[in-house]
Amino acid sequence: MTVTVNDAISTIVNGKRVITKKPELLAPAGTLEKLKIAVHYGADAVYIGGQEYGLRSNAGNFTFEEMKEGVEFAKQYGAKIYVTTNIYAHNENIDGLEDYLRGLEEAGVAGIIVADPLIIETCRKVAPNVEVHLSTQQSLSNWRAVQYWKEEGLHRVVLARETTGEEMRKIKEKVDIEIETFIHGAMCIAYSGRCVLSNHMTARDSNRGGCCQSCRWDYDLYSLEENGEQALFSEEDAPFAMSPKDLRLVESLPSMIEMGIDSLKIEGRMKSIHYIATVVSVYRKVIDSYCADPESFEFKQEWLDELEKCANRPAAPAFFEGMPSADEQLFGVHGKKASHDFVGLVLDYDNETGMVTLQQRNFFRPGDEVEFFGPEIEGFTQKVETIWDEKGNELDAARHPLQVVRFKVEQPVYPNNMMRKELA
């Protein structure tokens, strides 16, 4: 989609256009560690799940204590915490909701992401300081419905993943409300909220967090004819599947920024710290670099290369440019392995000796070529030489998860920088 310059979001500094309304970069986190990494790597806001009322019953979920700690940590960076509270509740979920929402308010969360009007209304009554954002579970895809929710007093709406770029632009023009949209990650192939495959197939309620991703299974396709069922596939074809490629809109950020989209959201509360760090830092760089100087902005291949390092599936722009084609679905393949392994987390660095202290996250040994990245450094690669353990014993390899090791690095590194290794 073309980038249309929008003067309402920019100003001229020394004769040069600069974007003053930067969208929020919103990252997922399933644990406190992930939350900290997301903020440290440049997220402006992080969304997490609580112990109840969220849609990932099997993702890491925060206690109120952990939420408080997360909120305090984020505050130091000026970042906000939102809590997904986006189930479609049944009668039995009504009891306890008020206390839960009060708990969120006390923990200091900035907002909740909600689908069910039950939770919207209850939140306004008992936790009025918490912002209410309408979840993508409502599959909101037109400006008149957005207008409805604005009149209902919501602060922000998350659009349906089926919304195109042009539609977003019109929605933004027609209604004065904060708009959040997904930019990266796995997605439902169904309209969110309108899939109960898992309810039928596994007796798990997808709209309360029980989805088993039944859409990604293989099926056989038949037609029902007078003379019985007829197969609509042959042996050499992959079976029918409904598995979409993952969403990746990094190349569309300039048009989204110019539209004035308020929040750009990354999917994946179950993803690793390596995934979060990689994706957040790439999107951070693209947003910052475009906003600082849109006129001379050029998209760099290295950003795509970087995202590939943690991608578990091929990626595509989905609905942003219009209806996704057949190529944006996967037939006969079930994802892929990311090209790189996360092998270590930097704990410390000694300027004098040039030694890094590192927590092992995956097997590596002397001679391996590794790559360091992090918000404070330009990424670099080097060969690992001698590795020592904490007591100074030389090791033939870093074999044990979370083992603390030391070795020499060629450039300064900082705590929470990450080390990765290309897979053979």
Add this chain to the structure above:
Amino acid sequence: MKKPELLVTPHRVEDLLPLSEAGADAFVVGEQRYGLRLAGEFNREDVKKAVELAHSKGKKLYVAVNAIFHNDKAEELDDYIAFVQDAGADAIIFGDPAVLMAARSVAPNMPLHWSTETTATNYFTCNYWGKRGAVRAVLSRELSMEAVIEITEQAEVAIEVQVHGMTCMFQSKRPLLGHYFEYQGKVMEIENRKEAKNMLLHDPERNNKYPIFEDENGTHIMSPNDICIIDELGELVEAGVDSFKVDGILHSPEYLVEVTRLYRQAINLCAENPEEYEDTKEEWLERIEAIQPAHRPLDTGFFFKETVY
């Protein structure tokens, strides 16, 4: 006891009279441009005729405007809703709040039925939409009998429950059948088959077969079995459920007439002579089984099934 309305889904205009005679009290019709998963396609002329026919028999006619709208169609809603009002329809069925906005401006007195299918799951939210203008809530099919009864007791709006037929399990905006044929290099296939609506997904692990079809609203996957609770109406009638829906989608018009007739009799008996209904329950089920197509097993949906999360 109060008799719930018997609501059915005609395939064509000419089905209204036989269905009326079989005992239907109300009809849902519409066109796929605005409505989801309809048994048949009713253009504007058809809607007008259907309203006349229904009213001539003292029956009600509701028009489905329950699609998920994008900007383009959201902007057509004023026109369509004004038409539905002029045609004299008795209510509009909606899920997208855009319809509420349009109805407020062009047809403020038109009764609205809130129906998002999968997401109408608690009484508070039914009442919420009631306060915003809905007079009825159509409950999610994924609820237990107990939950349906509790909602009915707590609701300030009328409650509609599907008691028979296929239910929707999945809607995607993407043309998933078309994409599969494209992937196989058989683009024409879907074009030729689109109208037939005779495709099935087979899930070998569960050995279930799910009807799947594509239309203007995307790809729809339907339940492998038909709900049938003709023998379990007692508690719902007693709780005061206002409307029982029998969905005829992907069944023949003749089948729908027969099913309507049986439900009419069962509802009457259940309301007038609950004891006799209890004693003859099994016979009702047997009569449905006798006309049930072999490829559509019957079950009781989620009424007696537990789901976890």
